[in-house]
Amino acid sequence: MKQLTHPLAVPRQLQRRQQQAVDDPRTAWQRFRGKAEIYDALLPAQRHLCAYCEVELDNREEALGYHIEHIESKSGNPLLTFEFHNLMLSCFKTGNEAEQSNEDLNPVSCGHSELKRNNQYDASLFIKPTEQDCQRYFFYELDGRVVPHPDLNETEAARADHTIEVLNLNCLRLQRDRGDMIREGLEIISDLADDDCALKCFLHLELNEIATNKLFAFHTTRCQFFQDLA
Template identity: 35%
Template sequence: MRHVAPTGAGPVALSQANQTPPESSDEVTRRWHEFAPSKQAVIDRLLQDQYMLCCYSELRADLYGLGYHIEHIENKSQNPQRTFDWSNLAASALSSDEGLPKLASYRAAIPGKVEVNFGGHAREKQNQVDTVQFVSIRDPQCASYFAYLSNGEMGPNLNRSLADQARAEYTIRLLNLNSPYLVTLRRNLWDELDALLAQHLDKGWSIEHLCQGEMTPHGRHTAPHYLPALNSFFSLTRQFFGPVAEQTLRQYAPGLV
């Protein structure tokens, strides 16, 4: 999970809707449905700030045919007045028409009752959220709460306090960030990075250039838009390369430090 700070005031339609915030759950349901024609413009702006990464999982959902939806960091049901609040919105993986059906098919192939939906569509995130325990993407230090393992799993950073580790564990569970779908993709990425690193060391190639290629933004065309994009699981890659990653980011992408 990486820090995401909203820029600007959001699309005009959103600002206009937020002039009279909803007061009840019934009003939220009606007005959010009526806002549907303007949602894609909101998602495009959010993805620009997020470099095309899901706000929670850091997955490039567009590359996996999962789509995105507008996520309310503080749930609409808990705080209806923040439904159209630009600072409360983010783009999370899994659209209703693409991502959810695709993961349903993935889930059907797994024995037992396993929750695969993640991020804003995780079952627990859609229920009551403890906002004190939850590690928010708006926290500039949010990335430091988590650690990534070579087996693809995500856990708390053991260098943080026990209280902070508990917050990390709560957030991982709430968002189902160890969904078997994500764990498999992260394990594959770790193995790929491991192989690339070994190859570069064996041939005497530049690790800095490898890191630059893996961690700096590149363009992604979505007519009529051009969006800066990062590879999936930016924070995992940053942890994998360690000090070399920090040096590379300071030199080539200081805005990501």
């Protein structure tokens, strides 16, 4: 989870909507016509990554969709329905039916995960991507699993554990994709060990923008494994 800082400028239609009352947040949100502006503002702010799991949102090969996620749900906190800082982009569902039926009984992560979608979580423990230095809570194992960072105290570790569970950040798909990325990266680094220039070039590409405002998937995982080598 990479810290999300919202752009200073609140999208105009959202600003206008904030001045009106919200009686029924679900219907009000469905009827709201300013969503395109929100996507346009948040995609570059999130460096085109899901704010929870850091998959590339507009990578067609991933076959994942994405949606505007209310960090605090519309039903739980209707007053935040049109609050910019409560909105972010999250991936949703896997596009792979075979994966859903055979391999992983619980393949949905992030904003549409069962626990998050149904508000079955403890907001006082849940770590939001808008929280300062939220990335410090998480540590990635070589096999791609995410766990609480070993430097955390007991209370902080409980928060990390809860957030990982609520967002299902260790579903097989995410674990496998992170593990593959780590393994492949470490293999390349080992192959380039004698070529300092090529190694530096590889690490630069791994950790920096691949296009304007765009980063590779699992950026904070890449940082954990590769940054000290750069």
